[in-house]
Amino acid sequence: MKKTTLLNSEVSYVIAKLGHFDALTVCDAGLPIPAGTQRIDLAVSKGIPGFMDTVRAIAAEMEIDSVEIAEEMRSASPALHEELLAALRRLSEDITVTHVPHESFKANTKNSVAIVRTGEFTPYANVTLKSGVVF
Template identity: 30%
Template sequence: MLKTGILNPNVLSLLARVRHTNTLVIADRGFPYWPQIETVDLSLVDDIPTVLDVLRAIRPNFRIGRVWMAEEFQRENTAETRARFAAALEGVPVFFEPHVEFKKRVPSAVGLIRTADTVQYANMILESA
């Protein structure tokens, strides 16, 4: 029985299948459903868990080469929110692009982890290193 780290078997299974240069999406509660990729839905109630909760849980054992986010994230959120995300992604190159372009990357991901995050455009695509 696992005692530490990620305990959710669906998240563990998904992470185990992400290989070098594959991508994984961590999305907020309003992100659309993508039937062509596996989705693990962790949403419970508003903001439990958040995108940053999931990122912090997987980061110790997931090598991130780069991240994509919607440029609208920068416009729609406070400096404090942007700083929390920047701190959580410290040391990782982050590329911002229009949300429409961001969504075009989603179908090629190995999977998507949906959270209950209410932060506007909190979605991110992680590329494994």
């Protein structure tokens, strides 16, 4: 059995395959997932698992270079937006954060290696994590 925080084998496998700048999206229960993009569906029921719990578990195993967030998250879900930014700052002050319109965010998810769907019901609870390198 794995010792690290992230126990989900599918998510772990995807992270192990990522190269520099490859993208992995973590989304709420409602984000449309493009055809042809791998879906890792963790959603069990409303709020389970939560967005931030999932992001923290993934971030414990993934080297993150930058992230993309929908602009709308700032105004629609300000507490979650600040919690996400604080968690990213705790990982590294060097993580670049880019805000884009939600429609652009959704279109950009087609470039993700995989999308991890949570049970989160908070509006705009989505983030695309772009892989860094450990050397």
